[in-house]
Amino acid sequence: MTAYAIDVGLPLADGAVITVGTFDGVHRGHQDVLATLVRHAEARGLPSVVITFDPHPLEVVNPAAAPPLLTLTEEKLAIFAQTGVSYVAVVPFTPALAALEAEQFVDEVLLGRFSMRELLVGHDHGFGRGRMGDIEVLRQLGRSRSFQVTVLPPVHAPDGHAISSTAIRRSVAGGDLARAALGLGRPYSISGTVERGDQRGRTIGYPTLNLSPPSPRKLLPPDGVYAVRVQLPEGQFGGMLNLGPRPTVGDHQRRIETHVFDAGADWYGARVRLDFIARLRGTRPFAGLEALKTQLAEDEMQARLILATAQPTPSLS
Structure with a gap:
């Protein structure tokens, strides 16, 4: 763990309900995940924890493909503060962290460092080396390691399109601020x-x-x-x-x-x-x-x- 050591410093001895992601934009789809996270954590009597990364993972694994950001880390934290989550952990995304297999990430980070009892993810979530930790892999790991996996469906804009950071970036870059606001749930x-x-x-x-x-x-x-x-x-x-x-x-x-x-x-x-x-x-x-x-x-x-x-x-x- 030394190359990607995470100093948590959180009172998580009894466990936590966790979500993991980049959360660029903290858009309406993300907000749905966060609201569900808070509800599930309160029902269990456990803290809710958001794990996010800085820099954006693509800046490390494929810099040429790294998108411009809708929200810088400080901006994301300001939005997270309004959601009712107990803690936000900003994890440095390093080449060593990127090299972890999905099973290692679950065992050493989510379970080892954050005492995870339940994991909430979006329908298209993936993590670990090459994003091999897809929903089915997570469910298998949950069964073998006794944590619950809750998968949330996509959130759609009024025009029927699924909300995504990629779509919102296109709207902002094209000057379509009204469409961007629909996806974000607030003005850009x-x-x-x-x-x-x-x-x-x-x-x-x-x-x-x-x-x-x-x-x-x-x-x-x-x-x-x-x-x-x-x-x-x-x-x-x-x-x-x-x-x-x-x-x-x-x-x-x-x-x-x-x-x-x-x-x-x-x-x-x-x-x-x-x-x-x-x-x-x-x-x-x-x-x-x-x-x-x-x-x-x-x-x-x-x-x-x-x-x-x-x-x-x-x-x-």
């Missing part, structure tokens, strides 16, 4: 720390909150202007966000700038979350600052109208 979001910008927005009446660049592993929607909800230390506010360059002023760096409606403060250094509600338009150059200011006024009017009818989102930060 990014989190980060407010940093000092060049304060150019103040000169035209639109000061902006500038977010530090997220990890390059984080999936971003296409460049453009968006209506957003802004989760600040003071609460939730509406706003409009420019994602991308600022060609009117000759700035070609990709930036994340948000004008917050009806709020103003020194947020430098604060941790905030931006929820994408709707895309207003693409990024384009204007003839000058006055033309840009006129467009921003139109963007604000459209964003406020959209946000007035959109559902507020819960604070997860």
Whole structure:
């Protein structure tokens, strides 16, 4: 175990009800697994434990195929905190861990380290080297090692398609935020720390909150202007966000700038979350600052109208 040692430090002497997975996005399918996990654990009088991995397993076993992430680890933990699970264990995914056979993973990690009494998995779950630990293998191991295996069916979106992280990534990358939100059960979001910008927005009446660049592993929607909800230390506010360059002023760096409606403060250094509600338009150059200011006024009017009818989102930060 030394190469992939897991320091649990959890009070699991009497056992635990466990689920294992990457949980990228913590989408509605994942949420169904987590809600069932909590119910089963409460019925048994045992703690519920989510085991997830960092980095994404494909970053280790096949980096070229590793997808961009819907949720970075810190974002996932914020969502997990709202689900009622007792514990979340973020396990470092290493080549040594990837090399374990499914039986070894069950014996040495799930049973040896987490005292598993019941395992909840989705219908397409697989783990161990080459994902050979499929549902049938798990059931055989459960019978021989006296733990229960509960397999949950897929969750479908209103259009009948099964919800998956892959499908949600396609929606976000294509700018279809409404479809992404259907799968996630909430708007797509990014989190980060407010940093000092060049304060150019103040000169035209639109000061902006500038977010530090997220990890390059984080999936971003296409460049453009968006209506957003802004989760600040003071609460939730509406706003409009420019994602991308600022060609009117000759700035070609990709930036994340948000004008917050009806709020103003020194947020430098604060941790905030931006929820994408709707895309207003693409990024384009204007003839000058006055033309840009006129467009921003139109963007604000459209964003406020959209946000007035959109559902507020819960604070997860």
